Amino acid sequence: MDASGRRDRPTSVTEPARIADLAVVGAGPAGVEAAVAAAGYGLDVVLLDELPSAGGQVYRAAPAAFAPGAGGAEAAAGAALRARLAASPVEVRAGEGVWSVLARAALRAPCAAPERREPSPPPDSEARPPRAAPARTAPPPPSSAAAWDREPRRAEPGAISGRLEEEAGFLPGSAARFRLDTLGAGGAGSVFAAGLALCPGAVERVLPFPGWTLPGVMGLAAATILLKSQRLLPGRRVVVAGAGPLLAAVAAGILKGGGAVAAVVDLNGPAEWLRTVPRLAAMPRLAARGVVWLARIAGARVPILFRHSIRSALGSERLEAVETAPVDRAGRWCDRRGRDAGREIEADALVVGHGLSPATEIGRLLRVEHEFDRDRGGWRPVTDEWGRTSVAGCYAAGDGAGVLGAAAAALSGRIAGVAAAIDAGRLASSTADAHVRRLRRDHARAARFGAAMTRLTALRPAMVEAIPPDTIVCRCEDVTRQEIDAAITRGASEINQLKHFTRCGMGPCQGRVCAEAAAELLAARIGGDPDEGRGAAGQWTGRAPLRPVPMDALAGRFDYEDLPLPPPAPP
Amino acid sequence: MAPEDTGTDAGLDARTRTCASSPRVSTALRIGPARGTPLTLLVDGEPVPCFAGETVAAALLASGRRRLRRSPRAQAPRGAFCLMGSCQECVIRIDGRLEPACLTEVRDGLVVECRGAADPPPVRRLPVG
Numbered sequence: 040m041d042a043s044g045r046r047d048r049p050t051s052v053t054e055p056a057r058i059a060d061l062a063v064v065g066a067g068p069a070g071v072e073a074a075v076a077a078a079g080y081g082l083d084v085v086l087l088d089e090l091p092s093a094g095g096q097v098y099r100a101a102p103a104a105f106a107p108g109a110g111g112a113e114a115a116a117g118a119a120l121r122a123r124l125a126a127s128p129v130e131v132r133a134g135e136g137v138w139s140v141l142a143r144a145a146l147r148a149p150c151a152a153p154e155r156r157e158p159s160p161p162p163d164s165e166a167r168p169p170r171a172a173p174a175r176t177a178p179p180p181p182s183s184a185a186a187w188d189r190e191p192r193r194a195e196p197g198a199i200s201g202r203l204e205e206e207a208g209f210l211p212g213s214a215a216r217f218r219l220d221t222l223g224a225g226g227a228g229s230v231f232a233a234g235l236a237l238c239p240g241a242v243e244r245v246l247p248f249p250g251w252t253l254p255g256v257m258g259l260a261a262a263t264i265l266l267k268s269q270r271l272l273p274g275r276r277v278v279v280a281g282a283g284p285l286l287a288a289v290a291a292g293i294l295k296g297g298g299a300v301a302a303v304v305d306l307n308g309p310a311e312w313l314r315t316v317p318r319l320a321a322m323p324r325l326a327a328r329g330v331v332w333l334a335r336i337a338g339a340r341v342p343i344l345f346r347h348s349i350r351s352a353l354g355s356e357r358l359e360a361v362e363t364a365p366v367d368r369a370g371r372w373c374d375r376r377g378r379d380a381g382r383e384i385e386a387d388a389l390v391v392g393h394g395l396s397p398a399t400e401i402g403r404l405l406r407v408e409h410e411f412d413r414d415r416g417g418w419r420p421v422t423d424e425w426g427r428t429s430v431a432g433c434y435a436a437g438d439g440a441g442v443l444g445a446a447a448a449a450l451s452g453r454i455a456g457v458a459a460a461i462d463a464g465r466l467a468s469s470t471a472d473a474h475v476r477r478l479r480r481d482h483a484r485a486a487r488f489g490a491a492m493t494r495l496t497a498l499r500p501a502m503v504e505a506i507p508p509d510t511i512v513c514r515c516e517d518v519t520r521q522e523i524d525a526a527i528t529r530g531a532s533e534i535n536q537l538k539h540f541t542r543c544g545m546g547p548c549q550g551r552v553c554a555e556a557a558a559e560l561l562a563a564r565i566g567g568d569p570d571e572g573r574g575a576a577g578q579w580t581g582r583a584p585l586r587p588v589p590m591d592a593l594a595g596r597f598d599y600e601d602l603p604l605p606p607p608a609p610p
Numbered sequence: 611m612a613p614e615d616t617g618t619d620a621g622l623d624a625r626t627r628t629c630a631s632s633p634r635v636s637t638a639l640r641i642g643p644a645r646g647t648p649l650t651l652l653v654d655g656e657p658v659p660c661f662a663g664e665t666v667a668a669a670l671l672a673s674g675r676r677r678l679r680r681s682p683r684a685q686a687p688r689g690a691f692c693l694m695g696s697c698q699e700c701v702i703r704i705d706g707r708l709e710p711a712c713l714t715e716v717r718d719g720l721v722v723e724c725r726g727a728a729d730p731p732p733v734r735r736l737p738v739g
Contacts, residue, residue: 104662243696254676261694265668270641274639511684514691514699547698
């Protein structure tokens with residue numbers, strides 16, 4: 040802020056554009072590894088993240104202003120990741136979020152789908168990369184421009200598209216294929232890049248139940264942020280509910296911080312957890328961490344309600360109690376012993392999470408091809424084994440490309456970074472072969488563990504079916520289940536139609552919170568196989584801005600005196 | 611619930627703590643002493659003690675303020691939900707601008723407004739459902 044109390048927000052128009060070889064969005068384990076790997080092969084890399092420091096949610100650092108505290112294994116891993124990043128030539132833009140991405144190809148053929156990469160070769164012919172064949176014969180070019188431009192264009196840009204490109208800031212002859220618009224403490228900015236690696240991580244899925252909008256109800260991932268980064272308990276007496284390994288992590292974290300856990304309410308039963316045991320062997324250190332969590336929970340004599348779910352959160356202006364009831368394996372309410380075995384638990388905080396879904400917003404904005412994969416958290420971008428998406432120059436890695444956890448994310452990020460270097464002509468894929476083969480083997484092992492964890496949290500359609508009619512599904516716009524049902528009855532057959540009919544997903548969160556529940560409600564009415572229903576229900580069309588952008592950040596600072604007003608007509 | 615309920619933890623208890631002439635920092639939810647330097651936020655005119663490095667959302671939660679705003683249609687109380695800048699539930703007026711409280715770090719004397727969260731407007735309460 041300057042002396043007058045106004046924030047210094049330079050105009051985006053006058054700022055010189057940053058042109059990079061590779062822009063990486065998201066500085067979690069996947070993004071950092073992709074950036075460091077690509078930079079290691081000489082690419083000029085810009086890494087962007089809206090958080091103030093790298094590490095993502097999993098390795099979220101305590102604020103720099105905090106005195107150093109005792110950290111566990113995760114804190115050490117996060118610190119190591121940040122140290123490697125700091126030692127690399129990657130330009131890190133922490134605290135700078137991306138609110139829009141524009142593909143140059145979309146300007147060349149505005150009505151058609153963006154430029155596509157060639158279909159990947161079958162796995163056994165992997166030695167030959169689908170693109171960038173020149174890289175194998177020519178020495179690395181002085182600038183990445185040459186390599187990217189050698190690729191045949193689908194059509195010569197006409198006069199109109201040329202002007203569109205220039206207006207969007209793409210200089211003629213520049214290799215940039217993507218324009219990223221960003222917003223940070225320093226104001227609005229733009230980054231132009233030849234390649235784009237999407238490593239946005241995941242968003243937490245919380246399925247609606249009565250009272251889930253009450254203050255005091257938070258996500259499980261939110262609780263991890265409070266505990267790890269802010270060193271704060273979510274409440275004095277907390278109910279921890281939902282599914283997956285985060286349950287144990289959060290409950291143990293609250294107890295370690297001196298808080299009280301009123302109950303752990305787990306959708307899964309011991310049988311589901313036991314089924315993961317063979318996969319736990321793949322990552323013994325992670326499994327051991329889970330054992331420590333469980334020991335702490337058992338030691339504190341916290342009641343664990345297996346195969347239970349939250350029936351409602353109670354309270355008028357804030358959470359006062361939580362009502363739980365038993366469910367069957369499919370997540371359907373069941374009355375044990377012929378009566379309702381539900382119970383009410385007094386609590387001032389409920390932290391609840393039903394798993395993670397890939398954050399696909401930028402991919403959707405770029406019209407990247409996606410597929411629905413329930414066991415990987417939902418919709419994910421279709422990628423080849425290098426992480427290349429259907430849009431040329433665009434890669435996806437980490438949980439944003441299918442939820443498999445942090446260990447797998449780091450490895451998939453590194454593979455995508457190598458792919459970006461190969462495609463930019465900095466590296467022959469035959470040179471990278473041995474290295475990438477080892478990465479793939481490690482990734483497969485981490486993915487076995489991650490997939491078992493993600494399966495524990497896979498969305499159970501019966502839980503969505505059980506949402507009562509007057510329960511809010513879309514928090515931003517207060518849209519209830521019965522309004523969604525009514526819209527489907529009136530003919531909304533696809534999720535964007537549902538949005539138009541009801542405003543569900545139209546609010547400031549851009550549908551990130553309600554997407555899974557809304558789509559599942561629609562899929563159930565489409566009928567047939569739930570996964571096919573989800574495929575038919577589709578995804579929200581990606582739209583900028585991905586985050587609300589203050590108008591003055593775009594307009595910049597100006598004096599009214601300086602506005603070029605035409606002189607008034609003579610009298 | 612009592613009509614004078616403020617939506618904060620322990621109602622009056624939390625109020626006396628944050629309104630006291632010499633504001634004592636609530637350590638009830640804060641884990642450990644390893645924090646930044648003590649600062650003061652001005653929340654709806656009341657001084658709220660906090661520590662450098664905390665986000666506005668965390669400082670409000672630690673002060674017992676869970677209710678941050680009301681939803682636009684049902685005028686229902688809302689608080690921080692995802693704490694990672696995704697859900698936009700904690701977007702409140704900070705230093706005169708609408709900002710997500712979970713991504714905004716506290717500064718000394720920062721003016722935060724949750725006004726309207728306590729008293730829903732009497733009219734325009736559209737039926738939901």
